[in-house]
Amino acid sequence: MDFSIIVPALNEEKRIRRCLDSIKAQKTGHTYELIVSDSGSTDSTVAISREYTDKIVVCNERGTARARNEGSKLASGNILIFIDSDTELLQDYLNVIYDAFSDDRVIAMSCAFKFTNRSPKLRFAEYVTNTYYVTRSIFRGTTLPGFNLCVRREVFEKLGGFRICHLEDLDMSIKLRKIGRTKYLSRRKVITSSRRLEQDGIYGTLKYYTDLFERTQNKRLGFHIVKLSDNKYDDYIHRE
Structure with a gap:
């Protein structure tokens, strides 16, 4: 299995279908599985997710880091991809990720993003943030935003998964860039809330x-x- 795509969720019935549709719409010859890790939703998030996958875990405790870790326990892919439930992928996302990981030195990466809302103020914030992330990546200080974070499974397991803390994606970014090459890819964007x-x-x-x-x-x-x-x-x- 090439990829395990793990989607943490909590009461996301209004958004998760668009996320899961975008995953299922991938135009790729690479193998992948979809895992939804729910944090105890009280709406129809789990019911919607069952329309897309049988790999669903319901966590006893809330928290994005915990949900990501629990989802990873079901994974069999060589590369783990963590996608937030309010994020959508373009159809060639997996192909872009696969090509980037063909460099054996790369252990983790994220793609750039654009917001769902296209107001001038948010487009400016989007531009500034992407530019900041790209610049940090060039100078080996990569920040990997958790709404689309890809990491080799053996590396993720070696680090013990996400630390149970706030900003667990930033915490993981710091750990990853200390042990290998990480990248922020500007040539492909995901769509996020x-x-x-x-x-x-x-x-x-x-x-x-x-x-x-x-x-x-x-x-x-x-x-x-x-x-x-x-x-x-x-x-x-x-x-x-």
């Missing part, structure tokens, strides 16, 4: 990620952003 930016704005989203980074990595960044209060922070990270 802009709902966080639409809800909290660019400044609020930046504060959120800054706060989580410092808590997760136990370090201060070199610049200061006014922190969210603990109560607001807790409300934010438990939002569905």
